[in-house]
Amino acid sequence: MAQPQKRVYEAWKGNNRFLFGGRLIFGPDAKSLFVSVSLIVVPVLVFCVLVARHLRHQFSTYNAGYAIPAVAVLFMIYVLTLLFITSAQDPGIVPRASHPPEEEFAYGNPLNGGTPGRLQFPRVKEIMVNGMLVKVKYCDTCMIYRPPRCSHCSICNNCVERFDHHCPWVGQCIGQRNYRFFFLFVSSSTLLCIYVFAMSALYIKFLMEEGYPTVWKALKHSPASLVLMIYCFIALWFVGGLTGFHSYLICTNQTTYENFRYRSDNRPNVYDQGCLNNCLGVFCSKTKPSKHKFRAYVQEEVRAPVVNFGRQMEEEPAGGPRAKVEDDLEIGSDLLQISQRRNYGDVDLEMGSQDCSEMEGIPNAKLAIGSESQIPAIGSEVRVRHSSWDRRSGNWDMSLDVIGRSASDVIRRSASGHEAAPPFQTETH
Numbered sequence: 001m002a003q004p005q006k007r008v009y010e011a012w013k014g015n016n017r018f019l020f021g022g023r024l025i026f027g028p029d030a031k032s033l034f035v036s037v038s039l040i041v042v043p044v045l046v047f048c049v050l051v052a053r054h055l056r057h058q059f060s061t062y063n064a065g066y067a068i069p070a071v072a073v074l075f076m077i078y079v080l081t082l083l084f085i086t087s088a089q090d091p092g093i094v095p096r097a098s099h100p101p102e103e104e105f106a107y108g109n110p111l112n113g114g115t116p117g118r119l120q121f122p123r124v125k126e127i128m129v130n131g132m133l134v135k136v137k138y139c140d141t142c143m144i145y146r147p148p149r150c151s152h153c154s155i156c157n158n159c160v161e162r163f164d165h166h167c168p169w170v171g172q173c174i175g176q177r178n179y180r181f182f183f184l185f186v187s188s189s190t191l192l193c194i195y196v197f198a199m200s201a202l203y204i205k206f207l208m209e210e211g212y213p214t215v216w217k218a219l220k221h222s223p224a225s226l227v228l229m230i231y232c233f234i235a236l237w238f239v240g241g242l243t244g245f246h247s248y249l250i251c252t253n254q255t256t257y258e259n260f261r262y263r264s265d266n267r268p269n270v271y272d273q274g275c276l277n278n279c280l281g282v283f284c285s286k287t288k289p290s291k292h293k294f295r296a297y298v299q300e301e302v303r304a305p306v307v308n309f310g311r312q313m314e315e316e317p318a319g320g321p322r323a324k325v326e327d328d329l330e331i332g333s334d335l336l337q338i339s340q341r342r343n344y345g346d347v348d349l350e351m352g353s354q355d356c357s358e359m360e361g362i363p364n365a366k367l368a369i370g371s372e373s374q375i376p377a378i379g380s381e382v383r384v385r386h387s388s389w390d391r392r393s394g395n396w397d398m399s400l401d402v403i404g405r406s407a408s409d410v411i412r413r414s415a416s417g418h419e420a421a422p423p424f425q426t427e428t429h
Helices: 032-050 061-087 179-209 215-221 223-252 256-261 275-283 321-339 400-415
Strands: 017-019 024-026 118-120 124-129 132-139 151-153 158-160 165-167 172-174 347-350 388-390 395-399
Touching (some): 032 061, 032 179, 061 172, 061 179, 179 223, 179 275, 215 223, 223 275
Parallel strands (some): 347 395
Antiparallel strands (some): 017 024, 118 347, 124 132, 165 172
């Protein structure tokens, strides 16, 4: 019975968590969201129940006092929405490759310290960005050259475009697609802290005017106001500091990763386009679509067919013996291409006859010269070891003479089944 085809999120190689059939993607530490939500919801509820309800009648004109708890609740919903959008979407994950980029393999140059005849793989490339050379590194996990400003998150196990950092409070990587919402979440949390702190202090002021002449007596009458002011003061240092720091990063078009890693290098910022353009690029640019369709079905790779040396002779096609021989010539050409195929690691091509012992069971074909001479069929099965994987060095060792002779043997074997083939004539030297 055939197994049901998996969707992309079901065969995902990263450490992400998916909900609602792949519609929502979270980081592996998404449980920290419950802590973040409680740190927002609990203080606002305490404020509305124990502080804001006493301020309803302080502004009798148009019953404006009712707007104080309403604004707090709406602000809380707005902050939670930004938190959810930041945490539940693709931050800009770069698709993985199924194999290393074969076009990047090159033979070692002894003038540059390389090993002659060995295929080497460059770990770093240089590309031009805004007229300056920028180095991009190869990711062993994703098997790609990371785009500029891309980095691999060790927590989510993904390469993320314009990687900023992995936020444990959000439970998600902060990258190109959710950085804007992350900044709005942090800045809105700062404004919410300021609002709750200011309204709690205002209530203490009203208490001092109504019969509690000292601050101590007013705070003793409303301990909730004291707790909220202390909490908001501490939280303001955290979210307020993040708001100021990321405001600076946005104006200079940097990421947290770049700022901490290249701070001491004194290298010019090739991405800086001026304060105004940098801000417009973050807040007014269109969010790029995700490069993944998590609900799509996994597309299996089409592998190259494997040549079977011991296959039985098939029926001749309508084209006759000539078409059969041409087909086997193509197979022999494929064998030579297999000998030059590039692998994941370094490939050592050892030229010579050291692997002649690997040919087993190939008898010599005897040619009967005469008017009725024909090429007899080769009865024994050809067993050739195409390659051997060196587990310690990670290299493929292939003998070209073995592959070449195997290809010629396949061609000779196909010719042995055609009785209409012209007789062989030996040439004496």
